[in-house]
Amino acid sequence: MDLGKVAVCGVHDAQTRQDRIVVFVMHTKKIELFLPLVQRLKSHLNYRGGWHIQDVVPIRRIPKTTSGKVQRYKLAQSYEQGEFDVVLASLTEAARNIQEANYAPVPQGEIEQKLIGICQAILNVQSIGKEDSYFDIGVTSLQLVQIVDQLEEQLGIHI
Structure with a gap:
């Protein structure tokens, strides 16, 4: 991933009263093409740092100050206000469709x-x-x- 196309921030989850890690990634292509990246990022960050990532969110642009610093608070605020709920639901649905297409039940003891x-x-x-x-x-x-x-x-x- 290119520098400046990813932002990571903590977001407070009011229901659980805990802070969560959310990753925002610039992405302008189809949502199905974003799914493998979500899995790779979550896996890599969990493996390398033990971090549990709540969500990986595709966004068209990352808000920055006039001096070029990422405005993480704006991303966290937008996330908390549910502005990414539709895109996250689309990701969940696309992942479910792919999983169902690849699912083959195995007899279990x-x-x-x-x-x-x-x-x-x-x-x-x-x-x-x-x-x-x-x-x-x-x-x-x-x-x-x-x-x-x-x-x-x-x-x-x-x-």
Whole structure:
């Protein structure tokens, strides 16, 4: 990515009362072409820094001051006010369509079904593949601990 075409800022989530990391990327092409970039960015930032990225938002331009500094507060304010909700919904829908087109159900045993159910509940995702990387999904260390706790509780084993 070119310098000056990406902005990262913290955004306060009023519902959870926590700060979230949101990445804004200049992008003017079709939304479907943006999806691979979203996954790569989330995976890379999670793997390299352990950061959980709330959203990666495509935007046409990044607001800057007359001296060229990125105005992150404007991006955060616009995000908090829901100005990117439509584009984020479009991204979610496009990702769901691609996932459904590539989804092939695999027969699962009882333990695998429990594991998938636990992961779906804790990670708040619809489906998880056996080959999915937790870095790609954006799993946090806290969520991994929650998964282990649930596995120990439901399977009666110590991990």
